[in-house]
Amino acid sequence: MIRLGLLQFKSSIKMWLTGIFVFIVYGWLISFCLTGAVTLEKELSSQQNNPLPIFVMPMFFGGITLFFVISNVIKTIVNELSDEYRMWMFLGADSRQISIIIAVQLSLVGFIGSCLGYIVMLFSIDSIYNTLQNFIGKVWLPEVNFKIIPMLFVIVNLLSIMICFLSGVLNSKKILKIRSTGKYFKLIIQVVVSVGFIVSSVKIILISSRTESGRSLFLVLFWMILFQIYLGQDLIKILAKIGRLLLPENCGSTGNLAIQQTSVNASKIRDDLIPIIVVQTIIYGLIELLFGLSDPNNMDMKNIVVSFIIYVDAPLIIVIANTVSVAMLKQPEQYENFGQLSRIGFTRGMLIHERSEEILFNSCLLFIVSLISNIFLYFIVRDHLINAFNTMIIIDLPLMVSGLIFVVLVVMETCNILIWYDKNLNKNKIEL
């Protein structure tokens, strides 16, 4: 099976390498964290604060994030190569064999990505460590000399290969819809997550002390993230339908098409939005916990920065890298769509207009879901929040996130359209 996976990889290498960005970023992240942790461990004295969690925890949270978000990359590639995978099935490959073929290919991309990530880390570790030192101080992060440790290179690659292989096997079964128990399994998980989320939320409302509610908020946050992962898609689906119903019947030629496109691409959009919503929720939850529920007299800014590094930076970096990877992978599909639209008379300006409206609709969805999550988190602990806690953050943060996503995606799409037009114009000139 491994040999067949390698042969399949050779044939679709271009497609896989298009999505390599997220793997390079993950390779860089774990190389940086491992090198940092190993080097600091040698230098540590017992009196100092222990900085190891700053390096170990992002590795852990980054790995978990990669495990989940990677399904988007696999889904896009499997969709592009669906005819080939269907043929594998016609010729007698069962679900286990196909998922191994996909996992082998994913592991190879993970391996190449982590090698490149390691190289990037070698050039960037000193400057990033210095930046961290400026934020946290030399008590937490003492002066150290980073050296190349060959064993770490092997560990980084093994970690990356292991996560990619496991995620490949599990996600490909789900994507190819060849896991017969999948439907019931998903339902059971949804019920468990909903119960956990409701119970933890009710519990925190009944708590009377601020310290206790701070501890319980962690638990609510944990269940809420699972809720968003396993039930978020269905909720976004309902909200998108309501959104489309509320919009006027005639939104102009590009507007009407944009709404239709969001309906056709609904499942892909939901896949793209969930990781961003999860990271937004983690950031808001941490802000509430560190600024809203902490004693303002004993607030330690360094501790707050460390907490953000531990919990947020790795998922945030991986989610951004994943968004870029998926956008790159969708380029051929986009080009096909541009071709179809231009053949029926869409100009370059109309295409940019239509795509911007589509992204605006999705960004609004992102804003609304994030806002609902934040309002919920605010209300369950509002009695314990200190006066200094700025409630505007409930709106500001989702606005910033959705605004940033809107701007990044519009810029990427505009570049895509311009590149496509440029390519096509050149092609037409050659043909003439």
Next chain:
Amino acid sequence: MKIMANKVTKVMGNKGNQIEILHGIDLQTSSGEFLSIIGPSGSGKTTLLKCLSGLVQPTSGTVKIDNQLLNNISERKIAKLRRTKISYIFQSYNLLPALSAFDNIVLPLRLSRQRINKTKIYQLMNSLNFKADLKQLPAELSGGEQQKVAIARALTMKAEIIFADEPTGALDSTSRQIIFDQLRQLADSGVCIVMVTHDIGQAAQTDRALVLNDGQVMAEVNHPTEPLLISAMNETKKAII
């Protein structure tokens, strides 16, 4: 090795916009029989072939292969059936572009972890008059050579049933005859072949022909000849008019 289809129907489309493509088709074949299915475009030939071969689930009715019911068969069992007993030959040459000709031929054996005898494969390809290199990828082979690879795959895995959908449809006349002759030889050696075709000349060389129209079997011709099939097709047209 028998195929038994009982009142097979197939409905396609979304709610409110459904079309019944097959209307209760009954069919039986036996080992060593070469069955052809002919009919105009849109008559449901390919859909019937897909239902018979387990590529598509019928909406109602049953399909059995060697007394094994294909409706609701587990994914693992159908996969095993595909790598041990059933083989497909399509017009669009169902070869994996990632694998060389040789790897495509031995794929079912590899998937079921059987030993591969290289010499035998090379001998087989010589007997099929395969002129290209077995290390070449499908994209580097001509249409005729690609179909020979698909036939070699069926032969290597000792398929008991071959489902062929317009297997010579995209080939030149010489390759068409070579491929058809190979299928005929396979049927004579005991393999059951179900072939969908537009070519009345080829259908006339099979053991039995079904004339399909609008998802129904309009005529069944044993030991068909070209005039018999043409008249059956014409009668079908008249009956519809």
